[in-house]
Amino acid sequence: MSERIRVAVLGAAGRMGSTVVQAVEAADDLELVASLDASDDLGAVTAAGAQVAVDFTVPSVTEANVHALVDAGVHVVVGTTGWDDAALGRVRDHLADRPGVGVLVAPNFALGAVLALAFARQAARWFESAEVVELHHPNKVDAPSGTAQHTARAIGAARAAAGLGASPDATSTGLDGARGSVVDGVHVHAVRLRGLVAHEEILFGNAGEQLTIRHDSFDRVSFMPGVLLGVRRVGALPGLTVGLEHVLDLG
Numbered sequence: 001m002s003e004r005i006r007v008a009v010l011g012a013a014g015r016m017g018s019t020v021v022q023a024v025e026a027a028d029d030l031e032l033v034a035s036l037d038a039s040d041d042l043g044a045v046t047a048a049g050a051q052v053a054v055d056f057t058v059p060s061v062t063e064a065n066v067h068a069l070v071d072a073g074v075h076v077v078v079g080t081t082g083w084d085d086a087a088l089g090r091v092r093d094h095l096a097d098r099p100g101v102g103v104l105v106a107p108n109f110a111l112g113a114v115l116a117l118a119f120a121r122q123a124a125r126w127f128e129s130a131e132v133v134e135l136h137h138p139n140k141v142d143a144p145s146g147t148a149q150h151t152a153r154a155i156g157a158a159r160a161a162a163g164l165g166a167s168p169d170a171t172s173t174g175l176d177g178a179r180g181s182v183v184d185g186v187h188v189h190a191v192r193l194r195g196l197v198a199h200e201e202i203l204f205g206n207a208g209e210q211l212t213i214r215h216d217s218f219d220r221v222s223f224m225p226g227v228l229l230g231v232r233r234v235g236a237l238p239g240l241t242v243g244l245e246h247v248l249d250l251g
């Protein structure tokens with residue numbers, strides 16, 4: 001058998017991190033060499049000889065983690081959300097000085113969510129109206145979700161490429177926030193409800209018809225096949241990759 005990939009998990013005490021720890025431990029081709037949470041020294045990742053680090057922490061620390069890991073020559077799989085274009089640009093620039101190091105940032109590792117994005121991208125140019133609704137557990141710290149923003153950007157790009165204008169909308173008065181936030185011209189709405197895990201509805205409308213693409217993660221195990229795929233592939237993907245769709249050849 002070939003050598004196992006040595007993996008570190010950051011955010012290991014969290015909802016996602018603890019699930020990743022279990023998934024890595026259960027995989028024959030991976031070896032968990034470090035589990036870190038908030039008060040731990042990031043130096044433990046290199047001290048343990050990790051080749052790949054998986055980051056499921058919080059939006060306020062993930063970028064700094066990635067830069068430190070890139071400096072240490074460790075490939076990184078990032079599930080933490082909250083990334084914007086400026087932060088991604090800084091990582092891309094940093095990686096230009098570290099050839100051979102790979103960073104995969106994916107707002108959603110569930111295979112169904114990535115397929116929903118691919119289907120939405122295909123549908124986007126055929127519908128006059130498009131909106132995204134994301135629904136999550138109430139402990140989620142950010143809104144709208146990284147997945148919903150990524151989806152809205154993909155829809156916005158497909159609409160622009162097809163020469164579509166803004167979705168029709170006569171609403172001009174009401175309470176602040178009533179129409180959600182707008183990402184690349186697409187309205188995005190965030191629901192927080194006890195009992196939910198992670199869900200997304202992508203709504204398309206034309207005169208007389210509607211297409212709804214819905215994805216539901218009922219359990220965090222749904223993200224694990226995508227995370228493990230990222231861990232196995234990131235070393236062969238130098239530079240920055242944004243979105244698991246590129247790993248699945250759906251980009």
Ligand SMILES: NC(=O)C1=CN([C@@H]2O[C@H](COP(=O)(O)OP(=O)(O)OC[C@H]3O[C@@H](n4cnc5c(N)ncnc54)[C@H](O)[C@@H]3O)[C@@H](O)[C@H]2O)C=CC1
Pocket residue numbers: 010011012013014015016017036037038039040056057058059061078079080081082106107108109110146223
């Ligand atoms: N890409 C994907 O498929 C998914 C992404 N997420 C994202 O993953 C992130 C984590 O989500 P949850 O696990 O639900 O949150 P959580 O709050 O349960 O876990 C975060 C963990 O990170 C730890 N942490 C904070 N600062 C740290 C530091 N400097 N170093 C190491 N650990 C640190 C916290 O103590 C906590 O244990 C969120 O941004 C969420 O949106 C969540 C689910 C799926």
Ligand SMILES: O=C(O)C1=N[C@H](C(=O)O)C[C@H](O)C1
Pocket residue numbers: 081107108136140141144145146147148197198199
């Ligand atoms: O915080 C979560 O739970 C999730 N976060 C990610 C996001 O913001 O898109 C992925 C998934 O929706 C679960």
